[in-house]
Amino acid sequence: MILRRVINWPTRDWRSPFEKLERIQREMDWLSEGLTGRPSTEPSVGVFPLVNVTEDKDNYYVRAELPGIKADKVDISVTGNSLSIAGERKITPENGDYHRREREEGKFSRMISLPMQIDQSKVEAQASDGILTVVLPKSETKKPRQITVKAS
């Protein structure tokens, strides 16, 4: 089950086979930790929205595609090192005959646990063009410190 999931995992172009292996390793780690707080569950079942998580030196960035949802309709909260995103998408019905109806509405909620302690007081969120971005600063005390070796 897990193996199949890893193979189906959305991928970008890999530059080398080693990068691919490293990536699979990382994704396996994430799977075992449990994206939803529950270990070893398939993330695609009953999960919305899908998220992309990136990091740089100072922050984690969690992004989700939420078209047509106003930023103030999304409920974002942080506890410990987990982030919760919840809300509801409502589509006002149009007048006229529907030829196609593919856009979906409904409620959603999701928990994402991050591998590191975050600075809860400085979490920021913004939405633009239907993409929600949550910026989670890494906790100062947990940040890896760079130590310069002095030449004697």
Add this chain to the structure above:
Amino acid sequence: MTDSENKTLQAKKKAEVAAPAEQTRPGPTFIPAVDIVETDQEVTVLADMPGVGVKDINIDLGDDMLTLVGNAASPEGENEVDVFSEYLTGKYARQFTLSHEIDQPKIGAEMKDGVLRLKLPKLEAAKPRKITVKVG
């Protein structure tokens, strides 16, 4: 009608387009989810294109063929490294044939929160006419 009170949204894998011709830019192209509504006056197309801004959308209407193309710019900063990714980002493209004559100069498009709303007013000639039968 759907009952939104009890409905929960489910994540779906984005459907990729099997492009008829190769794209000039590399990267995946997805099919946006659309709603199409028709009234006597106009046809309205609503398309979910998260990540596509006002400037990145291309709407083309020629020979009854409506083409929507949206280029979603990558929102990631330069120094960001992927921790994990569950969805891909890329272009959106979709084509429709229109059965009604559209009043081209009056086409209106609006982009808001990643949703495109395209109004295609029908030509006067294409609007249904009511004919009253006189009692002789």
